Amino acid sequence: MENRDGFDDRLRQARTRQGLDPKPRTGDEGGLPTGPWGIGFRAGVEVVSALVVGAALGFGLDRWLGTFPWLFLVFFFVGGAAGVLNLYRLFKPRPEAGP
Amino acid sequence: MAAEGKTIDALSQFELVPVLGPIGRAVGFSQSNAHMLLAVGLITLLFVYGMRHRAIIPGRLQSAAEMLYEFVEGVVVGQVGHEGRRYFPFVFALFMFVLFGNMLGLLPYAFTYTSHIAVTFGLAILVFLVTTVVALALHGRKFFGYFFPEGAPLWLAPIIIPVEVVSYISRPVSLSIRLFANMVAGHVMLKVFATFIVLIGSLGAVGIFGAALPLAVNVALIGFEILVAFLQAYVFAILTSIYLHDAVHLH
Known part of the structure; x- marks a missing residue:
């Protein structure tokens, strides 16, 4: 009823033509480069850095608490899990930037 | 430096040497610091001198300054959203510092300060904080x-929380390792093939033709390195924006 002669459509087209409305997000603008080498290198760095942080954290806690291999072993696996979590975040489709 | 004693010495290019004579030696002012100051000076020059006319139809320098500005603004607004504009100066400063560090390092006799993990890790820690x-x-x-x-079920907390904390702490590590490893790998490859040119070229008449091969590789590598230099500055800026997005929206 309110759109009897396509007024809203024409208004929207005119506004878009004049650049008054913000452009709709295409989704991949400002996205990360997605070459196979880039993705592969990124994935490797994410896993290794999480593993290194986990191992270092465990080793540091062990030095502090004097419980040598145990916390190191636990945090080694925690670091591995964090690396997998990083990978999941890397390949999960990102939600749109909020309003 | 490259082919002294007929060996391949690809890593001595990353050594820090004090500059400015005895004063620099006393305060530990290395060529890395000098290049950082040079990069900051060049960035300031580009934006102050390039934008001095504020022309409607920009000249070359003003175009370059405007393109860089709009490029980073697109990254920040695209990732963080409109409230991310507040953090634009921070991301822009980081991007320009890393970009100029990478690009300056490709010039002959220049030093790449982004090839030291101390520098990249310092920048990443800044982003993290x-x-x-x-x-x-x-x-x-x-x-x-x-x-x-x-x-999430509460009994999973002892597993989830350490994993999430380690994942959060691993961000600056991966951010710094990515930039540092890319720059080091590129410069080592350039140096290795440059040494091949000298070594093969010293074989006499046959060597001159043989040396053309690593020379061609180096020409291609330089083009590739310019791409990597820009790409890594871009990745640094975009990951900073993604982390800022997580900080602002928190999900």
Whole structure:
């Protein structure tokens, strides 16, 4: 009823033509480069850095608490899990930037 | 330096040498610091001198300055959203510093300060601290909910929380290693093939033709390195924006 002669459509087209409305997000603008080498290198760095942080954290806690291999072993696996979590975040489709 | 004693010495290019004579030696002012100052000076020059006309139809320098500005603004607004404009100066400064460090390092006799993990890790720690402070300032204690997703069963907390904390701490490490490893790998490859040119070229008449091969590789590598130099500055800026997005929206 309110759109009897396509007024809203024409208004929207005119506004878009004049650049008054913000452009709709295409989704991949400002996205990360997605070459196979880039993705592969990124994935490797994410896993290794999480593993290194986990191992270092465990080793540091062990030095502090004097419980040598145990916390190191636990945090080694925690670091591995964090690396997998990083990978999941890397390949999960990102939600749109909020309003 | 490259082919002294007929050996391949690809790593001595990363050694720090004090400059400015005895004063520099006394305060530990290395060529890395000098190149950082040079990069900051060039960036300032580009933006102050390039934008001095404020012409409607920009000249070359003004075009370059405007393109860089709009490029980074697109990254920040595209990732963080409109409230991310507040953090644009921070991301822009980081991007320009890393970009000029990477690009300056490709010039002959120049030093690449982004090829030292101390520098990249320092920058990454800065990003880490800023994003954490932003998240704490915006969300207060709710920030700690980031480490334990809502609705997860409570008995999983001893597993989830350490994993999330380690994942969060691993961000600056991966950010710094990526930039540092890319720059080091590129410069080592350039140096190795440049040494091949000298070694094969010293074989006499046959060597001159043989040396053309590594020379061609180096020409291609330089083009590739310019791409990597820009790409890594871009990746640094975009990951900073993604972390800022997580800090602002917190999900």
